Amino acid sequence: MAPLKSWLQINAKSHFSLHNIPFGIISTPDTPEPHAAVAIGEYALDLQVFSQQNGFSALSIIQPHQKVFSEPTLNAFAALGRPIHRVVREYLQSVFLDNGPFPDVLEKNEQLRKAALLPLKDCKMHLPMFIHDxxxxxxxxxxxxxxxxxxxxxxxxxxxxxxxxxxxxxxxxxxxxxxxxxxxxxxxxxxxxxxxxxxxxxxxxxxxxxxxxxxxxxxxxxxxxxxxxxxxxxxxxxxxxxxxxxxxxxxxxxxxxxxxxxxxxxxxxxxxxxxxxxxxxxxxxxxxxxxxxxxxxxxxxxxxxxxxxxxxxxxxxxxxxxxxxxxxxxxxxxxxxxxxxxxxxxxxxxxxxxxxxxxxxxxxxxxxxxxxxxxxxxxxxxxxxxxxxxxxxxxxxxxxxxxxxxxxxxxxxxxxxxxxxxxxxxxxxxxxxx
Amino acid sequence: MAPLKSWLQINAKSHFSLHNIPFGIISTPDTPEPHAAVAIGEYALDLQVFSQQNGFSALSIIQPHQKVFSEPTLNAFAALGRPIHRVVREYLQSVFLDNGPFPDVLEKNEQLRKAALLPLKDCKMHLPMFIHDxxxxxxxxxxxxxxxxxxxxxxxxxxxxxxxxxxxxxxxxxxxxxxxxxxxxxxxxxxxxxxxxxxxxxxxxxxxxxxxxxxxxxxxxxxxxxxxxxxxxxxxxxxxxxxxxxxxxxxxxxxxxxxxxxxxxxxxxxxxxxxxxxxxxxxxxxxxxxxxxxxxxxxxxxxxxxxxxxxxxxxxxxxxxxxxxxxxxxxxxxxxxxxxxxxxxxxxxxxxxxxxxxxxxxxxxxxxxxxxxxxxxxxxxxxxxxxxxxxxxxxxxxxxxxxxxxxxxxxxxxxxxxxxxxxxxxxxxxxxxx
Missing domain, CATH: 3.90.850.10 (Fumarylacetoacetase-like, C-terminal domain)
Known part of the structure; x- marks a missing residue:
């Protein structure tokens, strides 16, 4: 399988290729409360901003659950279960895909790109989960x-x-x-x-x-x-x-x-x-x-x-x-x-x-x-x-x-x-x- | 020291004498959400009800913190620190004391007694603390x-x-x-x-x-x-x-x-x-x-x-x-x-x-x-x-x-x-x- 290609410039050696889409908890000077994001190339996609600005509008299954991305840990997202993780990850891959099905969501939405796509170096990372045991x-x-x-x-x-x-x-x-x-x-x-x-x-x-x-x-x-x-x-x-x-x-x-x-x-x-x-x-x-x-x-x-x-x-x-x-x-x-x-x-x-x-x-x-x-x-x-x-x-x-x-x-x-x-x-x- | 005597009838062999006042988390058919109580004799004093009905009105130090008694664990109360635990426990002892300083709070307040003093046998007990480690x-x-x-x-x-x-x-x-x-x-x-x-x-x-x-x-x-x-x-x-x-x-x-x-x-x-x-x-x-x-x-x-x-x-x-x-x-x-x-x-x-x-x-x-x-x-x-x-x-x-x-x-x-x-x-x- 050829590598998936994104409209976003991603270094070919990046560990956060379009094949990955790992989840984490970030904060920034503008949004100091920890909340969810995914990493892609040199960027974090801020899922709190992305969800609040209708980035998931094409994914009806996640609509009732969008508040999980404003939580300070990934526990609530994790608790939605693997079928949901799967569709969210695949949807985010498709949003970043070159010639993908959802160009209007982010690629051609400069306002959301500017608000939600943050250089990783500007993000403070937090413990991703509340770990009970x-x-x-x-x-x-x-x-x-x-x-x-x-x-x-x-x-x-x-x-x-x-x-x-x-x-x-x-x-x-x-x-x-x-x-x-x-x-x-x-x-x-x-x-x-x-x-x-x-x-x-x-x-x-x-x-x-x-x-x-x-x-x-x-x-x-x-x-x-x-x-x-x-x-x-x-x-x-x-x-x-x-x-x-x-x-x-x-x-x-x-x-x-x-x-x-x-x-x-x-x-x-x-x-x-x-x-x-x-x-x-x-x-x-x-x-x-x-x-x-x-x-x-x-x-x-x-x-x-x-x-x-x-x-x-x-x-x-x-x-x-x-x-x-x-x-x-x-x-x-x-x-x-x-x-x-x-x-x-x-x-x-x-x-x-x-x-x-x-x-x-x-x-x-x-x-x-x-x-x-x-x-x-x-x-x-x-x-x-x-x-x-x-x-x-x-x-x-x-x-x-x-x-x-x-x-x-x-x-x-x-x-x-x-x-x-x-x-x-x-x-x-x-x-x-x- | 002679035993402290209460106006409430407490069996002399009770482990929950007036000298004790242990804290726990109860629920009852009427208040199914777990919340705080203390045990005394054969009774639980429901601290949620007691605090909501002004039982702590004479204890100004606890006023800003009374919501801890409606929590489903004792963690928030515990976090107030030992000096607060001490005054709350001693105040509750004095409320139950025969010829004590606060007869109007409970002893002569039939309505609050009826609402807050519950037979232990009618209380369901819950894990008293959220235990992280x-x-x-x-x-x-x-x-x-x-x-x-x-x-x-x-x-x-x-x-x-x-x-x-x-x-x-x-x-x-x-x-x-x-x-x-x-x-x-x-x-x-x-x-x-x-x-x-x-x-x-x-x-x-x-x-x-x-x-x-x-x-x-x-x-x-x-x-x-x-x-x-x-x-x-x-x-x-x-x-x-x-x-x-x-x-x-x-x-x-x-x-x-x-x-x-x-x-x-x-x-x-x-x-x-x-x-x-x-x-x-x-x-x-x-x-x-x-x-x-x-x-x-x-x-x-x-x-x-x-x-x-x-x-x-x-x-x-x-x-x-x-x-x-x-x-x-x-x-x-x-x-x-x-x-x-x-x-x-x-x-x-x-x-x-x-x-x-x-x-x-x-x-x-x-x-x-x-x-x-x-x-x-x-x-x-x-x-x-x-x-x-x-x-x-x-x-x-x-x-x-x-x-x-x-x-x-x-x-x-x-x-x-x-x-x-x-x-x-x-x-x-x-x-x-x-």
């Missing part, structure tokens, strides 16, 4: 194996349960922040080498601050207490995907996580990209994902459904001197479980979901050295160093470091479906006195 | 020790971190339900004895369904990303306390919980009592709590502050035949860490809090056999049985079993400060076919 999984097989080798050796790298179910833990919803929010280095209890002998922790800023390259997926359909979501129904419960950086304090984690799992090592911040790429935009890139050599119980068996997405991912680190180094490239194909499987597992005991709940995939790593999704793996937990552009070295993150995750589906110019940046800069720890 | 700690020292002995033997019963910090994990907010909500037995992956040899799980309903006797504490003051709550400030962040039953699927937990902690074993339901007992109501019962033989880092050091509460707790089990057996009695004094310590630890790395966030204490057990807060401890993980009234036996919960937690401070008749029941009945698991 956030769960982080551990579905990146290579990451789980590598970390297991690091701490338990290759014989016992993967726990016995690992391939039978998507392992996960409840995360902290309150500290999920939108891309570009600074992340403060956490303080906490750690074992220094000296302290480790006595198992006596010291109070310290985190000295092993790390990233985790993940995908996040938002839920758009609620489910009730006591009612599992069947795996064949799970795709209709999914709204869209973002990049997710699960910042991790490895030294705090090492001391705290047995027996109840990671806690303060994770809850100081989780960054997500600002634009939600709808499931329909990802569908052309669907594939079967990793083979699981373990026979799954029926409630997790997707049969032949393809619900993994070939998303090319990368991590770059920009030091305070301004030099940027790519420190990892991998692919979302390295996930052993899909989001429908995660949701089916999460609800099998009856756990209820609300619209806007977030599922994290777990860290995604490939098999080779430069395909790692975290520094823990890249530096063998700080035993080795990576060398950055300009010669600086890193075991873990330093203050002033900015980490940028990117992700994109496809390689055809003019047809890329990407996520925009997922960015965070490390600020120094709070100085506390007692 | 729920965290469950593990601060019951005897419970942690007993469970540690069960799985690791007495030498390694407590993990090295246990006495240095309040161990906790992020729970699932969406499945926190109000007392009397039925709990459906979860399905999930478990290892049967046969399967355990091969480490091959089977799909099954939970066969080791358990309770956990806990306290919950609600937060009333938000804190920001990156900004720790200092331990000396933490008490002002706490709204009030409820009983909490952290239902647990022990067999699901055993298979899933390494390495990231409990997940589906917990997220199918957590029951809390309906009435929030304000911190001020608990203050007369404050004590220093358990001694910790480990020197704490300064950020957790409460110095001489007393923030443990001597709450007498009990668990009873009612079978479907209707017979009730007390299966455990203990005291909240068995907590090694206080709620201020939990909050100080939770925020030390910068994790933010919202009003309404819930902290669970962890299971509370005493040292002796009949002081256990869960069946796992009582039956040595199903190796022994307990015998109920009428001769029925239990290793874990059966369908139709109803578990009731109660808690009360003090023993003086007419001055009891209690929580009301925290009740849940076990419904059969969903029958699934694939």
């Amino acid at each position: 956030y769960t982080d999984f551990y579905a990146g097989l290579n990451h789980a194996y590598n970390v297991g080798v690091l701490f338990r050796g290759p014989q016992n790298a993967l726990q016995p349960n690992y391939k039978h179910l998507p392992v996960g833990y409840h995360g902290r919803a309150s500290s999920v922040v939108v891309s570009s929010t600074p992340i403060r280095r956490p303080n906490g209890q750690i074992l220094t080498n000296l302290a480790a002998e006595k198992k006596e922790p010291v109070f310290s800023e985190c000295k092993k601050l790390d990233i985790e390259l993940e995908l996040g997926c938002f839920v758009c359909k609620p489910s009730q207490l006591g009612e599992p979501v069947r795996i064949e129904d799970a795709p209709e419960h999914l709204f869209g995907v973002v990049l997710l950086n699960d910042w991790s304090a490895r030294d705090i984690q090492a001391w705290e996580y047995v027996p109840l799992g990671p806690f303060n090592a994770k809850n100081f911040g989780t960054t997500i990209s600002a634009w939600v790429v709808l499931m329909d935009a990802l569908e052309p890139f669907a594939n079967a994902g990793m083979a699981n050599d373990t026979e799954l119980l029926p409630y997790l068996d997707e049969k032949d459904r393809k619900s993994n997405y070939a998303i090319d991912l990368s991590v770059s680190l920009t030091t305070s001197s301004g030099k940027t180094t790519n420190i990892g490239k991998t692919s979302a194909k390295n996930l052993l479980f899909s989001f429908p499987q995660m949701l089916a597992h999460h609800t099998i005991g009856g756990c209820p979901f609300n619209v806007g709940d977030l599922l994290g995939s777990g860290t995604i790593s490939g098999e080779s050295k430069n395909e790692k999704g975290c520094l823990l793996e890249q530096t063998d937990n700080g035993k080795t160093e990576i060398t950055l552009e300009g010669g600086e070295k890193r075991k873990f993150l330093e203050n002033g470091d900015t980490v940028t995750l990117t992700g994109v589906c496809g390689s055809e110019e003019g047809a890329l479906v990407g996520f925009g940046d997922c960015v965070g800069r490390i600020d120094p720890a709070v100085q506390l006195s007692f | 729920y965290t469950d700690f593990y601060a019951g020292l005897n419970h942690a020790y007993n469970v540690g002995v069960l799985f690791r033997g007495p030498q390694n019963a407590l993990q090295p971190n246990y006495k240095h910090l309040p161990v906790g994990y992020h729970g699932r907010a969406s499945s926190v339900v109000v007392s009397s909500t039925p709990i459906r037995r979860p399905n999930g992956q478990i290892l049967t004895n046969l399967a355990a040899e091969k480490k091959e799980p089977v799909f099954s309903e939970c066969k080791k369904l358990d309770i956990e006797l806990e306290l919950g504490c609600f937060v009333c003051k938000p804190s920001q990303l990156g900004e720790p709550v200092r331990i000396e400030d933490a008490p002002e962040h706490l709204f009030g306390v409820v009983l909490l039953n952290d239902w647990s699927a022990r067999d699901i937990q055993a298979w899933e919980y390494v390495p990231l902690g409990p997940f589906n074993a917990k997220n199918f339901g957590t029951t809390i009592s309906a009435w929030v007992v304000l911190m001020d109501a608990l203050e007369p019962f404050a004590n220093a709590g358990m001694a910790n033989d480990t020197e704490l880092l300064p950020y957790l050091d409460e110095k001489d502050r007393k923030s443990n509460y001597a709450i007498d707790l009990s668990v009873s089990l009612t079978t479907s035949s209707g017979k009730t057996t007390n299966i455990g009695k203990t005291s909240a004094k068995n907590l090694l860490f206080s709620f201020p310590q939990m909050l100080a630890h939770h925020t030390i790395g910068g994790c933010p809090f919202n009003v309404g966030d819930l902290l669970g204490s962890g299971t509370i057990s005493g040292e002796s056999k009949n002081e256990k807060g869960c069946l796992l401890e009582q039956t040595d993980n199903g190796k022994t049985e307990i015998t109920l009234e009428g001769g029925e036996k239990r290793k874990f919960l059966e369908n139709g079993d109803t578990v009731t937690l109660t808690g009360v401070c003090g023993s003086e008749e007419g001055a009891l400060v209690g929580f009301g029941d925290c009740v849940g009945r076990i419904d059969p698991a969903v029958q699934l076919s694939f």
